[in-house]
Structure formats: structure tokens, C-alpha cells
Amino acid sequence: MTRFALILALAAPLPVLAGEIGPHAVTYDEYGAIEEPLTDRPGDPEAGVVVMTTRGDGNCIACHRVAALEEYPFHGEVGPPLDGVAAYRSAAELRGIVANAKQMFPGTVMPAFYKSEGFTRPGDGFTGEAATEPLPPLLTAQQIEDVVAFLMTLTE
Amino acid sequence: MTTRTVAALALAGLLAAPAWAEDAEERLLVNDEIEITLRAPAPEHLDGALPEIVSGWVYRSPETQDLQRDDFDNPGILYVDQAREVWNAALGSEGKSCASCHDDPESMRGVRPVYPKWDEAKGELQSLEMQINECLTDQMGAEAWGWDSDDMKNMTALLASVSRGMPIDVAIDGPVQDIWERGREMYYTRYGQLELSCASCHEQNYGNLIRADHLSQGHTNGFPVYRFSTTALVSQHNRFRGCIRDTRAETFAIGSDDLLALELYVASRGNGLSVEGPAVRH
Numbered sequence: 001m002t003r004f005a006l007i008l009a010l011a012a013p014l015p016v017l018a019g020e021i022g023p024h025a026v027t028y029d030e031y032g033a034i035e036e037p038l039t040d041r042p043g044d045p046e047a048g049v050v051v052m053t054t055r056g057d058g059n060c061i062a063c064h065r066v067a068a069l070e071e072y073p074f075h076g077e078v079g080p081p082l083d084g085v086a087a088y089r090s091a092a093e094l095r096g097i098v099a100n101a102k103q104m105f106p107g108t109v110m111p112a113f114y115k116s117e118g119f120t121r122p123g124d125g126f127t128g129e130a131a132t133e134p135l136p137p138l139l140t141a142q143q144i145e146d147v148v149a150f151l152m153t154l155t156e
Numbered sequence: 157m158t159t160r161t162v163a164a165l166a167l168a169g170l171l172a173a174p175a176w177a178e179d180a181e182e183r184l185l186v187n188d189e190i191e192i193t194l195r196a197p198a199p200e201h202l203d204g205a206l207p208e209i210v211s212g213w214v215y216r217s218p219e220t221q222d223l224q225r226d227d228f229d230n231p232g233i234l235y236v237d238q239a240r241e242v243w244n245a246a247l248g249s250e251g252k253s254c255a256s257c258h259d260d261p262e263s264m265r266g267v268r269p270v271y272p273k274w275d276e277a278k279g280e281l282q283s284l285e286m287q288i289n290e291c292l293t294d295q296m297g298a299e300a301w302g303w304d305s306d307d308m309k310n311m312t313a314l315l316a317s318v319s320r321g322m323p324i325d326v327a328i329d330g331p332v333q334d335i336w337e338r339g340r341e342m343y344y345t346r347y348g349q350l351e352l353s354c355a356s357c358h359e360q361n362y363g364n365l366i367r368a369d370h371l372s373q374g375h376t377n378g379f380p381v382y383r384f385s386t387t388a389l390v391s392q393h394n395r396f397r398g399c400i401r402d403t404r405a406e407t408f409a410i411g412s413d414d415l416l417a418l419e420l421y422v423a424s425r426g427n428g429l430s431v432e433g434p435a436v437r438h
Contacts, residue, residue, distance in 0.1 A: 120345055121405045128405075129400070
């Protein structure tokens with residue numbers, strides 16, 4: 001976890017690290033999938049769990065039930081359960097969904113986690129104060145890869 | 157807990173037969189006399205966006221629900237009682253109290269359901285807060301109260317309490333139509349970095365859990381509400397601000413024209429539900 005924290009700290013002042021594809025440079029295919037990983041470093045599923053369950057990060061379980069994350073309380077019902085999602089979705093699809101689900105599901109309630117501008121009244125985190133675009137995306141490129149790596153473990 | 161409620165609870169326990177337990181759960185009869193309409197037909201102006209409108213009370217836990225059944229248990233009533241004292245106190249340079257012109261607070265029955273309301277003389281849409289301040293400054297020679305001050309929240313709670321059980325019935329046409337449309341536009345705007353509108357949660361997902369919270373339709377018929385999280389009364393604008401802030405957005409100011417427009421629109425979505433304030437929420 002210290003390694004993970006260190007990367008977060010490093011990532012903050014530098015929106016795009018060497019070997020990373022920034023939010024603007026991402027290419028979605030016609031179905032909203034992203035073929036190319038956003039970083040050189042393979043995703044770490046354990047770090048993905050932290051992102052999925054932490055309120056200030058992905059907070060995915062606020063909207064999704066995930067049986068494999070049962071030990072973390074309070075799973076929501078706004079999105080579908082993610083159990084077995086890797087059995088019917090490829091890594092490229094999952095990467096696209098996590099980066100910007102609106103590419104695959106137009107109008108979806110699911111937030112775009114790798115997007116830095118084009119918001120209405122963007123705020124500075126949860127302070128309620130105004131923020132100026134471009135904003136740091138909700139998740140870093142590495143965090144997206146970590147989440148995708150975790151989702152790929154959900155085969156049943 | 158009072159002996160009266162203990163007795164009532166004991167009785168309920170004894171009589172609770174499975175056959176009507178479910179219906180009993182869904183019923184809110186305040187103080188054994190005020191019937192609250194928990195579900196009503198959706199107003200026509202919603203154009204079928206909701207199959208029916210449902211009070212936020214329905215989505216709360218049984219423990220929280222029970223606190224609204226009797227004024228002895230409702231923590232919000234403490235503030236209503238404080239407002240009753242202020243109602244009778246002379247305030248400002250004219251030496252007048254609210255009671256000097258309005259008799260007892262019960263004379264205000266029927267006021268809360270129609271607010272916010274167009275004020276002909278001033279040519280503006282007024283919330284209850286604005287109308288109260290108008291009386292304070294123009295009629296009593298007193299200082300206006302802050303929108304979110306204790307005095308103000310207590311007084312709006314008192315005014316709500318005397319209208320409990322009456323259907324919300326705000327007007328949306330005539331001079332307020334433009335403001336109402338502005339409110340509707342806000343309701344469907346996906347604010348903030350999370351790009352969520354009021355509708356994303358309260359229209360598309362009511363009944364679903366979001367994290368530990370059971371989403372309601374986000375009606376305002378229970379306001380001001382008593383919240384355990386803050387152990388205080390919460391105004392409508394404060395609640396709106398919190399919901400907008402949680403989308404990682406820049407919020408709007410309490411008392412702003414924007415939130416007033418939203419207040420009118422949200423109130424109109426609840427036309428037909430009962431005034432419940434002060435309702436109890438977590």
C-alpha cells in the first residue's frame with residue numbers, strides 16, 4: 001500500500017506521467033472500449049480493491065454490489081452487480097466503461113472516471129467551491145488499470 | 157419515551173398480526189389523528205416521469221419512521237415549541253409580536269402547502285422565509301432573520317406543523333411559470349464532476365440503495381426536517397446545497413434565486429403529498 005500511496009502523491013502535481021495516456025489522448029472504439037492500456041505498468045488488482053471501496057476514489061460499491069468485496073460494507077443498487085463481469089466483458093471494454101461509461105451507455109448515471117473537462121459547474125472535490133478546468137480526473141491512469149485488473153478477476 | 161407511547165407500542169406489539177402488519181407499516185397517523193398521504197398520483201406536469209409520488213418517510217428505517225408518529229417522540233417538535241414562544245414575543249421597534257396581527261399559529265393552517273408563492277405587491281416569488289422576513293422588517297420594525305438561522309428554521313417548522321396532513325399545492329403557472337421552468341431545467345442538469353442531476357438519483361433510482369442510503373424521490377413536503385446527522389433542523393436550501401455539493405459541483409447560495417426556482421419546482425413534484433414538517437430523517 002505504501003507504494004500505491006507514493007504513486008498517488010507523485011501523480012497529483014503531474015497530471016500525465018511519462019508512459020501514460022492522458023484523458024485527452026484516449027481513443028475509444030465505436031463501442032466505447034479502450035484497447036490500449038493507459039499505462040506501461042500492469043494493473044494491480046489489490047490496489048484496484050482500494051479504489052473500488054474508497055469514498056474519495058472510485059467508490060464503485062456505492063452503486064454496485066460485488067460479492068468478492070463483501071467484507072466492505074454498504075453496497076449500492078444504482079448499477080448492476082459486477083459479479084462475473086469478466087466472463088462477458090473484455091479488459092478493453094472494462095477499461096472503456098471505467099474511463100467513461102457514457103461512451104458505451106449514452107446518458108448513463110455512472111460517472112466518467114477519466115475525464116477532465118466539459119462539466120457543468122465543476123467543484124473543488126466535495127467542498128462546494130468552484131474549480132477551474134481541466135480538473136484532475138477522478139482516477140489516475142494507473143488507478144483505472146488497477147480497477148480493470150481487479151474486475152478481470154470477477155470471472156464468476 | 158412517554159408513558160403514552162410506551163403503552164401505544166405495547167398495544168401495537170400485542171395486536172400486530174401478520175395480516176395487517178404490512179399495511180400498518182405503510183401508514184402514518186401522527187398523534188393518532190393526522191393522516192399523512194404517503195403515496196399520491198403523480199401531478200400531470202410530470203408527464204409520466206414518475207408512476208406515483210411517494211413521501212420520503214416510506215424509505216426510512218422503521219426506527220426513524222416511528223419517531224414521526226407522535227409529537228412526544230419527534231425531536232423536531234422541540235423547535236416548534238421554541239417558535240411558539242417567539243410567536244408571542246414582541247420583537248422590533250413597533251413592539252409587536254406575530255400574534256398581534258395573526259392570532260395563534262393555528263391561524264396559519266393552509267399557508268405552508270402553497271409556498272413558495274407569488275407575492276403580487278412585491279412582484280416576486282416568495283418562500284416562507286422571505287414572507288416571514290417581510291413581516292419582521294416591514295410590519296414589526298425588526299431585523300430580518302438569516303435564511304438558515306435557528307429562529308427562521310424554528311418558525312418554518314411551526315408553520316409546517318400547523319398544516320400537517322394538508323396536501324402540498326403550489327401554483328406553477330401565471331407569473332411563476334418562467335421560474336418554475338428554470339427550476340425544472342436545474343432538476344435535470346447533470347452538475348459537477350460526477351455529472352449527476354437530481355433526477356439521476358431521485359427520479360431514476362428512488363428505492364435503490366446508494367451506498368448505505370435508501371434513495372427517496374427527494375420531496376420537500378417534510379421540510380424543515382430534523383436530521384440525526386446534524387441533530388438540528390435542516391432547511392430545503394441547505395438540503396439542496398448538500399445534494400449538489402455531493403456531485404462534486406460548485407453549489408448555489410442559500411436564499412439565491414436559483415435555489416428558490418429549484419424549491420418551487422421540487423415542491424410542485426410533490427403536489428398531493430401531505431405537509432409533514434418537521435419530518436424526521438437520519
